[in-house]
Amino acid sequence: MxxxxxxxxxxxxxxxxxxxxxxxxxxxxxxxxxxxxxxxxxxxxxxxxxxxxxxxxxxxxxxxxxxxxxxxxxxxxPAPDPERDAAWMRRLAPYYAEFGLDPDAVAPGPERxxxxxxxxxxxxxxxxxxxxxxxxxxxxxxxxxxxxxxxxxxxxxxxxxxxxxxxxxxxxxxxxxxxxxxxxxxxxxxxxxxxxxxxxxxxxxxxxxxxxxxxxxxxxxxxxxxxxxxxxxxxxxxxxxxxxxxxxxxxxxxxxxxxxxSSDSDTALTTVFTGRPARGILNRAMRELGPISPDAPAFPRAAAALQPLRAAAEAQGSGAFSPLWSGQAAALAxxxxxxxxxxxxxxxxxxxx
CATH class of the missing domain: 3.20.20.70 (Aldolase class I)
Structure with a gap:
C-alpha cells in the first residue's frame, strides 16, 4: 500500500x-x-x-x-461603507475616552x-x-x-x-x-x-x-x-x-x-478584530463587543479602529484589545x-x- x-x-x-x-x-x-x-x-x-x-x-x-x-x-x-464605519467608531467611543484617545486621529491599519x-x-x-x-x-x-x-x-x-x-x-x-x-x-x-x-x-x-x-x-x-x-x-x-x-x-x-x-474552553470565534470570523483567546474586546458583532465593518475594515486601543492597552501590559489568535489545543503545546x-x-x- x-x-x-x-x-x-x-x-x-x-x-x-x-x-x-x-x-x-x-x-x-x-x-x-x-x-x-x-x-x-x-x-x-x-x-x-x-x-x-x-x-x-x-x-x-x-x-x-x-x-x-x-x-x-x-x-x-469590500465596497466603502462610511455609515457602517461611523457606527463602529461610535460603538468604540467609550473605550477611546477611557484611554484618552482621539477618534478623529485613527490612521488606516495595515491592509489585508x-x-x-x-x-x-x-x-x-x-x-x-x-x-x-x-x-x-x-x-x-x-x-x-x-x-x-x-x-x-x-x-x-x-x-x-x-x-x-x-x-x-x-x-x-x-x-x-x-x-x-x-x-x-x-x-x-x-x-x-x-x-x-x-x-x-x-x-x-x-x-x-x-x-x-x-x-x-x-x-x-x-x-x-x-x-x-x-x-x-x-x-x-x-x-x-x-x-x-x-x-x-x-x-x-x-x-x-x-x-x-489558555485552556480548552478559553477561545471563541470573533469578528470584532477584522470583520471576519477568527478564533482567538477571549478578552475584554471579544466579551464586550461580540464575540460576533453585527456592527463590525466587513473584512478587513474593522481592524483599523481597534489598532489605537490595542496599542494603548498593550503599553499597559494588557491584551484586552489585542487579537490573541489561538486554536483550541494551546494547552497541549x-x-x-x-x-x-x-x-x-x-x-x-x-x-x-
Whole structure:
C-alpha cells in the first residue's frame, strides 16, 4: 500500500509532512527554521506590500535553501461603507475616552489585501516552491500565472463542498481546516459559522471526496494529534498555535502570556478584530463587543479602529484589545525551538502508529 505521507513529501520536496501554518505576527525566522528542519515553513503575505514580500523571502532564503510557502488571501475587497464605519467608531467611543484617545486621529491599519496582479508578478519573479490561498482562490488568470511560475498550489477548505470546489480548480493539495483551528476561518462558499465542521469529522470526508492530498489542520498541537490525522487519511498536517510557543515566533509578551494560560474552553470565534470570523483567546474586546458583532465593518475594515486601543492597552501590559489568535489545543503545546517541534510532531506520530 502506498504511503500518502511519503508521496506528499516527495511531491513537495520535504523531509517531513509538517506545515507551519501561515500566521500574521510571527517573525520570518519561524518559517525558515521550520523549512530548515525538513517541514514547510510559511510566510503570511496578506498584510505585506510587494516589496515586503520580496524582503521576507530574501531573509528566508538567506537562512535556508529548503522549500517554503507564501500565503495570500483571496477575498473580495469590500465596497466603502462610511455609515457602517461611523457606527463602529461610535460603538468604540467609550473605550477611546477611557484611554484618552482621539477618534478623529485613527490612521488606516495595515491592509489585508486580496491577491492581485502586483502580487502575481512578485510570485512570478520569486518562484516560491509553494503558494497557498485562504478564502478561496484568486481569479483564473492570476492562478494561471502562479502555476506558470512552477509553484505548487494549496487551498483551504472548511467543508467538503469547499474541498470539491478547490479540487475542481486544480489545486495540488487541500488544507482541511477544522473548527478548532486558530486565526481566520478559511470559509468562502458560506458565511454560516454554525455549520462549520470539526477536524476529526472533516478530514476523512474530504479525503473521500477529492483525489488530491489532504492536509489536516485544527486542534493539532502534539504527536497524538498528528497520528490521529494520519489515521484519518491525511497526507500531512498544518500546525499553527503550537508554533507560536517557539522562540522564533517572536510574539508580544501579552500574546505569549495569554497562550501559556489558555485552556480548552478559553477561545471563541470573533469578528470584532477584522470583520471576519477568527478564533482567538477571549478578552475584554471579544466579551464586550461580540464575540460576533453585527456592527463590525466587513473584512478587513474593522481592524483599523481597534489598532489605537490595542496599542494603548498593550503599553499597559494588557491584551484586552489585542487579537490573541489561538486554536483550541494551546494547552497541549510546549515551549521549544521550531526545529524541535517540527521533528517531534513527525517522528512522535510515527512512533505512536
Amino acid at each position: 502506498s504511503n500518502p505521507r511519503a508521496a506528499f513529501c516527495e511531491r513537495f520536496g520535504l523531509e517531513l509532512p509538517v506545515i507551519q501554518a501561515p500566521m500574521i505576527g510571527p517573525k520570518p525566522a519561524l518559517a525558515s527554521a521550520v523549512s530548515a528542519a525538513g517541514g514547510l515553513g510559511s510566510i503570511a503575505c496578506a498584510a505585506l506590500t510587494p516589496d515586503g514580500v520580496r524582503a521576507e523571502v530574501e531573509r528566508l532564503r538567506a537562512r535556508t535553501d529548503r522549500p517554503f510557502a507564501l500565503n495570500f488571501f483571496a477575498h473580495t475587497r 489585501a486580496p491577491f492581485d496582479a502586483a502580487m502575481a508578478a512578485v510570485v512570478s519573479a520569486l518562484r516560491p516552491p509553494v503558494v497557498s490561498f485562504h478564502f478561496g482562490l484568486p481569479d483564473a488568470d492570476l492562478l494561471a500565472e502562479v502555476r506558470a511560475a512552477g509553484c505548487r498550489i494549496l487551498g483551504c477548505a472548511t467543508t467538503v463542498a469547499e474541498a470539491r470546489w478547490l479540487a475542481a480548480r486544480g489545486v495540488d493539495a487541500i488544507v482541511a481546516q477544522g473548527f478548532e483551528a486558530g486565526g481566520h476561518r478559511g470559509l468562502f462558499l458560506s458565511a454560516d459559522i454554525g455549520r462549520q465542521v470539526g477536524t476529526i469529522a472533516l478530514v476523512p470526508q474530504v479525503v473521500d471526496a477529492v483525489n488530491v492530498p489532504v492536509i489536516a489542520a485544527g486542534g493539532i498541537a502534539d504527536a497524538r494529534g498528528v497520528a490521529a490525522a494520519f489515521a484519518l487519511g491525511a497526507a500531512a498536517v498544518q500546525v499553527g498555535t503550537a508554533y507560536l510557543f517557539c522562540a522564533e515566533a517572536g510574539l508580544s509578551v501579552v500574546h505569549r502570556t495569554a497562550l501559556s494560560e 510546549q515551549p521549544c525551538t521550531a526545529a524541535e517541534l517540527t521533528r517531534t510532531l513527525a517522528s512522535g506520530a510515527e512512533r505512536l502508529r
